[in-house]
Every structure is written in C-alpha cells, then in structure tokens.
Amino acid sequence: MLRLDTRFLPGFSEELKAHAPLLLEAREALLAKRGQKGAMLGWMDLPEDTETLREIRRFREQNPWVEDFVLLGIGGSALGPKALEAAFADSGVRFHYVDHVEPEPIRKLLQSLNPHKTLVNAVSKSGATAETLAGLLLFLDWLKAHLGEAWRRHLVVTTDPKGGALRALAGREGLRAFAIPEEVGGRFSVLSPVGLLPLAFAGADLDALLMGARKANEQALAPLEESLPLKTALLHHLHRHLPIAVFMVYSERLRYLPAWFVQLHDESLGKRDQEGRRVGTTALPALGPQDQHAQVQLFREGPLDKLLTLVIPESPVEDLPLPPVGELPEAGYLFGKTLFRLLKAEAEATYQALAEAGQRVYALYLSEVSPYTIGWLLQHLMWQTAFLGELWGVNAFDQPGVELGKRLTRAFLEGEG
Ligand SMILES: O=P(O)(O)OC[C@H]1O[C@](O)(CO)[C@@H](O)[C@@H]1O
Numbered sequence: 001m002l003r004l005d006t007r008f009l010p011g012f013s014e015e016l017k018a019h020a021p022l023l024l025e026a027r028e029a030l031l032a033k034r035g036q037k038g039a040m041l042g043w044m045d046l047p048e049d050t051e052t053l054r055e056i057r058r059f060r061e062q063n064p065w066v067e068d069f070v071l072l073g074i075g076g077s078a079l080g081p082k083a084l085e086a087a088f089a090d091s092g093v094r095f096h097y098v099d100h101v102e103p104e105p106i107r108k109l110l111q112s113l114n115p116h117k118t119l120v121n122a123v124s125k126s127g128a129t130a131e132t133l134a135g136l137l138l139f140l141d142w143l144k145a146h147l148g149e150a151w152r153r154h155l156v157v158t159t160d161p162k163g164g165a166l167r168a169l170a171g172r173e174g175l176r177a178f179a180i181p182e183e184v185g186g187r188f189s190v191l192s193p194v195g196l197l198p199l200a201f202a203g204a205d206l207d208a209l210l211m212g213a214r215k216a217n218e219q220a221l222a223p224l225e226e227s228l229p230l231k232t233a234l235l236h237h238l239h240r241h242l243p244i245a246v247f248m249v250y251s252e253r254l255r256y257l258p259a260w261f262v263q264l265h266d267e268s269l270g271k272r273d274q275e276g277r278r279v280g281t282t283a284l285p286a287l288g289p290q291d292q293h294a295q296v297q298l299f300r301e302g303p304l305d306k307l308l309t310l311v312i313p314e315s316p317v318e319d320l321p322l323p324p325v326g327e328l329p330e331a332g333y334l335f336g337k338t339l340f341r342l343l344k345a346e347a348e349a350t351y352q353a354l355a356e357a358g359q360r361v362y363a364l365y366l367s368e369v370s371p372y373t374i375g376w377l378l379q380h381l382m383w384q385t386a387f388l389g390e391l392w393g394v395n396a397f398d399q400p401g402v403e404l405g406k407r408l409t410r411a412f413l414e415g416e417g
Pocket residue numbers: 074075076077123124125126127128129132186187267399402
C-alpha cells in the first residue's frame with residue numbers, strides 16, 4: 001500500500017479542486033499519445049507483460065550455475081536493477097555493476113571473479129553508450145581468454161529489439177538477447193528485462209513487483225481524488241518555483257532508490273519548454289537516518305528553497321528488539337523498543353522538524369518495504385514524471401542535453417588517433 005500524506009501542506013485539497021481541469025487535461029493529453037510511434041509510453045504496459053516474465057524465468061532456470069552476475073550498463077540501464085537488487089536479493093548470487101569507467105575497480109573485479117561461474121549482462125537500449133561498450137570490450141576479452149568457445153553462454157544482452165551494436169553482436173554470435181521494447185526509454189525501463197533479468201537471478205518476487213506496478217497504473221487512471229500520481233504531480237507543479245526537490249527515503253534496503261529517482265526526474269524534466277524557457281527542478285537524493293546527520297541541518301536552517309518528499313515505511317518485514325543492557329544505562333530510553341520503532345520515530349521527527357522550519361514537505365507512506373509496494377512506488381513515480389512533462393510543456397522522454405558531451409568525448413578520443 002502506498003499512501004500520500006500532506007498534513008503539513010494545508011490547503012492542498014482546495015488546490016487539488018482548483019487545478020482539477022489542468023490535471024485532467026494533462027492526463028488526457030498524455031494518454032492521447034499512448035500507442036503513437038515515438039511517444040515512448042511503452043513503460044505503461046510493462047506490468048502486464050507476463051510473456052517476457054516467463055521467458056526470463058526459463059532463462060534463469062536454464063542457468064543454475066551462476067554465482068556472480070556482472071551488469072554492464074549505465075544510467076537507466078543500471079540504476080533500477082541496482083536499487084531493486086539491493087532491496088530484495090535473496091538467492092546468494094553476487095551482483096557487480098560496471099556503471100563507470102574507472103580502471104582500478106574493474107581490474108579488481110576481473111581478478112576476483114571465477115569466469116566459469118560468472119554471467120555477464122550487457123545492458124544498453126541504444127547499444128552505443130561508450131561506458132557500456134568499454135566494459136563489454138574488457139569482459140568479452142576476459143571471457144574468451146578463460147573460456148574459449150564457451151564464452152557465449154556467459155554473455156547475455158538486453159537491448160533494442162532490432163538496432164544497435166549489442167543486437168548486431170547477439171545476431172552474429174548467436175547470443176541470448178532480451179528486448180527493451182522500442183517504445184521504452186532507459187530511465188523508464190526498470191520493469192522491462194533491464195530490471196527483471198537481474199532480479200530473476202537475485203531471487204526477487206517478480207510477480208509481486210509487477211502486481212504493485214499494476215496498482216500504480218490503476219491509480220494513474222482513476223478519478224482525480226484517487227489518483228495518487230496526479231496528486232503528487234500537482235505538489236511538484238505547485239512548488240515549481242522552489243529549485244530543489246529532495247527525495248529522502250527512510251530505508252537502508254532502498255539506499256539506491258534516490259539515485260534512480262534523480263535520473264528519472266532530472267533527465268526527464270530538466271529541459272527547454274516549447275517557448276525555449278529553461279524548465280526543471282533539481283532532485284536531491286537523501287537517505288534516512290544517515291542524512292539527518294549530514295543534510296538535515298541545511299534543510300532546517302538553510303534556504304527555504306525545497307520541496308521535500310519523504311518515503312517512510314509504516315511497518316517492518318521483520319524487527320529487532322533492543323535488549324536492556326546493564327552496562328549501558330545511558331541508552332535506557334531505547335530498552336524494550338525495537339529498531340523499527342526507532343527508525344519510524346526518527347522519520348516522523350524529521351518530517352515534523354522540517355515542516356516546522358518552514359520547508360514544504362510531504363510523505364509517501366509504504367505499508368512496508370516489499371516488492372509489491374516498491375513496484376507500485378516505481379511505477380507511481382514514472383507516472384508522476386510523465387504528468388509533470390505535460391504540465392511543464394516538455395518532452396519527458398528525450399534527453400537532447402546529453403548529446404554534446406558524448407560527441408565531444410568521441411571527438412577527443414578520435415583526435416588522439
Ligand atoms: O541504455 P543506453 O542506451 O546505454 O543509455 C544509458 C543512459 O544514457 C542516457 O541515454 C543518457 O546519456 C540515458 O538516458 C540512459 O539511461
């Protein structure tokens with residue numbers, strides 16, 4: 001269950017009523033593009049794709065030998081699986097992410113892995129991302145050197161259904177390849193094989209994840225009063241004059257989720273609008289309780305330039321009681337409580353303290369941290385982002401601003417000869 005709390009934002013229900021026509025129009029405009037080629041709205045349908053899920057499960061069953069799973073990919077090709085695997089891994093398979101190009105950690109990783117027990121998953125929608133291709137060159141070479149002709153069984157690609165270098169490689173070499181549907185962009189691809197394949201090896205409950213996402217779909221299309229994504233989109237719209245959108249999650253298991261949200265929000269919404277005006281707010285990742293001891297001082301007493309989203313679990317999946325220990329009477333106020341009660345008290349205290357400081361803050365309560373609630377949350381945030389794209393007059397599904405950096409990198413390398 002996912003629940004919105006706006007107790008510190010009085011007047012929100014009036015705002016919701018006042019903005020109903022705008023919100024419904026934005027939703028209509030978005031949905032009118034559903035099914036259009038190039039609209040990139042295929043992520044809406046991913047939760048229903050049980051055929052792909054079956055294929056992925058079969059592949060997982062055919063490869064019980066895997067002990068280490070190396071994901072080569074960056075941005076939307078890595079952030080989602082990384083966030084979900086950290087939260088729900090249960091199989092003992094070790095995961096490694098090559099979402100960078102720093103030589104030392106890659107050398108260390110290559111030295112530590114047993115190639116016979118390693119599955120490499122190269123993930124790239126475009127098949128053209130320099131970081132991913134560089135990782136692939138290294139791992140391909142390594143697999144071939146250690147396994148000879150058998151290397152092909154140790155490399156699986158997740159990429160565009162038709163085009164790009166990874167699809168061509170898979171075709172030439174007969175590699176197993178999973179498709180990222182044409183109409184699904186990288187940062188909206190977590191519920192495609194980009195996320196599902198690694199999560200199958202992690203032993204996560206994929207049925208529950210997709211069921212949760214279907215719930216978000218249902219709510220996105222529901223009447224305004226029940227449409228959580230329209231409501232949170234409105235919260236961001238009403239606060240678009242505040243430059244920073246903090247996304248603070250009270251769960252260690254969800255420690256990589258803020259990074260996933262940052263890409264989703266920033267790369268989708270930080271753009272020029274139709275009139276050429278610069279649009280967007282800057283998502284700032286935060287983790288509770290750690291960032292209470294790092295960022296909350298600024299949030300409390302620094303500029304009132306933020307809208308804060310707190311993601312707070314309401315109950316634990318399992319809890320740990322804090323035992324009374326005679327040697328530590330100073331911790332007496334904790335005796336007999338549980339770890340989760342402390343976590344919850346800290347989240348609630350921070351929520352109140354931020355509101356009292358004058359910051360604009362709301363909470364998204366999760367009944368617990370589970371594949372179901374997180375599937376729901378991820379898909380909810382994708383809807384929120386898509387609605388904001390409509391409200392702000394930007395295309396939430398392209399990223400023209402990253403192209404120049406890529407072209408220059410290539411030019412620098414080619415210039416070196
Ligand atoms: O999946 P690809 O095509 O390798 O892209 C990786 C990432 O790079 C970007 O295109 C930005 O450069 C992101 O949108 C994307 O998630």
